[in-house]
Amino acid sequence: MQIFPLLLQLSLLLFSIALSIYLWTIHYIITTIVFSPTGLGSLLYARMVISAVLSPDSPFQTSLSFFLKAVFKKSSIPKMWYQQFRGYWTDLLIPLHTTYTVFSQYWTSFTRAATQIAFMLPLCHTAEPLEPNIPIFSPPAPSPEIAAAI
Secondary structure: OOOHHHHHHHHHHHHHHHHHHHHHHHHHHHHHHHHHHHHHHHHHHHHHHHHHOOOOOOOOOOHHHHHHHHHEEEEEOHHHHHHHHHHHHHHHHHHHHHHHHHHHHHHHHHHHHHHHHHHHHOOOOOOOOOOOOOOOOOOOOOOOOOOOOO
8 A cells, every 4th residue: 555655656757757758849948847846846855765764763754765765774785885875965965055045045035025016016906896797608599490399
């Protein structure tokens, strides 16, 4: 039963990749719009799984992380490699933290500027509806044909 969420996530990833490849043949700008969230989601998911494998206290435990923990326990990967990978991971946290800091400063300045110019934007709501209520389904018009006799 624990493999079903993993299969669902894999199918979502394959669908996103196939959609990006298909859209590349149509227009490359649309592809970047679709591929950006796909790539970001894949990176965040990979980070979540790696943090769950490296830290037993991680709240992001998934079925994939349990599987990878079992594989790493039974495999012949030396402890030195594991510690070296863990060292790379801690070295990667510094640029990730810097990126987060820059993004949070950008977001703060963006929201500050947006709130300063918000009063200049026109109001898009009114007390009265813009158009009268139009029924979705109108009564059928009488048919010029004669009904068939039963």
